[in-house]
Every structure is written in structure tokens, then in C-alpha cells.
Amino acid sequence: MWGEEPRETYMRVHRIELPTPFPVGSVNAYLLAGDPLTLVDTGPKTPEAQRVLAAGIASAGFRIEDIRRILLTHGHVDHSGNAAWLAQRTGAVVYLHAADRGKVGGRRWVASHVKTFFTQAGVPEGFFKSFMDQIQSVDQYLDPLPRPAPLEDGEYLPLGGERMRALHTPGHSAGHVCFYHEEGVLIAGDLLLETVSPNPIVEFVSDGKRTPTLPQYLQSLRRILLLNCETAYPGHGDRMENPSARARELIAHHEQRKETIASLIRRTPKTLAMISEELYPQVGDVDRMLALSEVIGHLDLLAEEKRLTVTRKKGVLFYKIK
Ligand SMILES: [Zn+2]
Numbered sequence: 001m002w003g004e005e006p007r008e009t010y011m012r013v014h015r016i017e018l019p020t021p022f023p024v025g026s027v028n029a030y031l032l033a034g035d036p037l038t039l040v041d042t043g044p045k046t047p048e049a050q051r052v053l054a055a056g057i058a059s060a061g062f063r064i065e066d067i068r069r070i071l072l073t074h075g076h077v078d079h080s081g082n083a084a085w086l087a088q089r090t091g092a093v094v095y096l097h098a099a100d101r102g103k104v105g106g107r108r109w110v111a112s113h114v115k116t117f118f119t120q121a122g123v124p125e126g127f128f129k130s131f132m133d134q135i136q137s138v139d140q141y142l143d144p145l146p147r148p149a150p151l152e153d154g155e156y157l158p159l160g161g162e163r164m165r166a167l168h169t170p171g172h173s174a175g176h177v178c179f180y181h182e183e184g185v186l187i188a189g190d191l192l193l194e195t196v197s198p199n200p201i202v203e204f205v206s207d208g209k210r211t212p213t214l215p216q217y218l219q220s221l222r223r224i225l226l227l228n229c230e231t232a233y234p235g236h237g238d239r240m241e242n243p244s245a246r247a248r249e250l251i252a253h254h255e256q257r258k259e260t261i262a263s264l265i266r267r268t269p270k271t272l273a274m275i276s277e278e279l280y281p282q283v284g285d286v287d288r289m290l291a292l293s294e295v296i297g298h299l300d301l302l303a304e305e306k307r308l309t310v311t312r313k314k315g316v317l318f319y320k321i322k
């Protein structure tokens with residue numbers, strides 16, 4: 001039945017590519033032309049991104065003031081930084097999964113959690129300060145959003161006569177959500193990216209315990225595979241016509257990376273910092289946390305498979321394959 005409909009009746013998605021000051025390059029916001037007029041993601045709070053966003057909305061035939069609903073795929077600043085600014089200008093309600101509320105509220109990292117993590121990882125002491133400085137420098141690209149409306153997994157979001165569903169897909173971020181339209185269209189956020197493997201960035205729950213972000217991420221990819229989507233609109237880069245193939249590719253990539261990491265600790269116990277250094281020798285301070293996140297994610301997978309032993313020496317953790 002749906003196959004016989006002309007393509008124009010499908011959800012109208014306008015991609016607006018916004019500049020960011022970050023190494024990732026540009027980020028996508030999507031205007032969904034329906035009732036209520038909906039914007040997915042907002043870009044970082046820079047005059048440049050705000051100007052390009054306004055121009056993109058105008059070229060779709062609307063004004064910023066017409067936006068009635070703002071949906072955030074997750075709380076990273078490149079996606080959410082303008083949300084408070086837009087909410088104030090439009091009166092639109094901003095929706096975000098509760099697990100990412102801290103990130104948009106201006107409380108992204110708890111210093112003591114980060115410090116413990118670095119100590120256990122065996123990272124040189126100076127990195128803690130440099131990391132916290134980096135984090136603080138990002139604050140200029142967001143206005144804190146104190147009370148976003150919650151998005152629940154499976155929640156239906158009406159869009160004219162059509163319906164979209166929010167799907168909680170944690171891993172890249174604890175509160176990451178994709179939006180699935182019944183016609184096989186997925187607004188994918190940073191779950192699926194064409195040219196890079198999305199980072200399963202380290203996250204802590206309130207007591208400082210780390211969440212297994214990579215196992216969660218892979219679970220989210222498998223969940224999306226079951227939908228057999230035809231098209232995906234990612235958070236960065238062009239529209240994807242075969243998102244399932246990309247999801248399978250990412251799963252295979254992590255499987256391979258996991259075995260590479262296992263081979264590095266087959267004989268000698270190593271710290272997280274040592275493994276990261278071996279895998280990513282050139283990495284600078286900015287990307288070091290990403291490298292640590294990538295490696296600890298794979299150690300989590302090996303631990304789930306009961307292939308890992310962990311020993312502690314003077315507060316530092318050493319990992320070895322059993
Ligand atoms: Zn992100």
C-alpha cells in the first residue's frame with residue numbers, strides 16, 4: 001500500500017547543515033515539515049550556526065518563530081547548544097531523554113568521577129587538568145537548558161497525520177534517541193555515521209560507576225537493524241540509503257577491534273592507558289579521552305564474555321586475557 005504512494009507524501013525532511021567549531025566538522029539539524037513544525041537538533045550556540053539555521057529554515061519556507069517542537073537526539077553540545085536560545089525565541093517545547101538532562105543542564109562531568117577513572121586507567125596526572133580545561137572551554141557553545149521535557153522509549157510523536165516513534169538507543173550518549181518514522185525513515189543522530197565510527201564515550205552514573213557504553217551502543221545498533229530502515233538521516237554527513245549495511249559494518253568493526261585489543265593483553269597485563277597508547281600512539285590530549293573510551297568499551301565486551309581478569313596495583317587497574 002505505502003509503496004504505491006508517491007514519494008512526496010512521505011515525511012518531508014529538510015536537512016540543514018550547520019557549522020561547528022569542533023573537529024567533527026558540520027552537524028545536521030532537520031526540519032520536519034508537519035504539524036507541529038518540528039526541528040530535530042539545533043547545532044552549537046555560535047552566531048554562525050544560528051545564522052545558517054535561520055537561513056535553512058527560511059529556504060524551507062518557514063521562519064524560526066514557526067517552530068513548535070524541538071527534539072534532541074542527545075545532549076552533546078554540537079546537537080543541543082542552541083536549544084535554549086531557540087526555545088526562548090519560539091516558545092517551542094524541547095524534548096530530550098532524561099538520561100542526557102545533566103549534559104544540557106551544564107553538568108556534564110563530575111570531576112571526582114573523571115579523576116578516579118584516570119587514576120585507575122594509569123593516565124599521567126597532568127591530563128586531568130587539561131581534560132577539565134577542555135571541557136570548560138566547550139561551555140561557551142551552549143546555553144544551559146534547565147528543564148527539557150522527557151522523551152520516553154517507544155513514545156509516539158504525532159506529525160500531522162503521520163507518526164514517529166522515539167527509540168532510546170544509548171551508547172554514544174546515555175540519553176541518545178533515534179526517531180523512527182513508520183515508512184522506514186530513521187533520524188539517526190550519532191548512532192549511525194557514514195565515515196566515522198561513533199564514539200562510545202565514557203559515562204558515569206550518579207554514584208560514579210561507569211556505564212558499559214560500547215556494549216549498550218552495539219545493542220542499540222542491533223535494535224535498529226531489526227527495523228530494516230530504508231533511509232537514515234545521520235547527525236553528521238549525508239543521507240544514508242542503506243543504514244542496515246552500515247550498522248552491520250560498525251558491528252563487525254567493533255568485533256575486530258575487540259580481538260585486536262585481546263591480542264595486546266594475551267600475555268602481559270596492561271593498564272587502560274598502556275593499551276590506548278599502543279593502539280593510538282599519535283593521539284593528542286583532545287582525543288585521549290576518546291581513545292580511552294574506545295578501549296575501555298572493548299574491555300567491557302571482553303569482561304561480558306568472561307575473558308578478562310583485572311588486577312589492581314596501587315589504585316591502577318591492569319587487564320589481561322584469561
Ligand atoms: Zn554526539
Ligand SMILES: [Zn+2]
Nearest residue numbers: 076078190235
Ligand atoms: Zn555529533
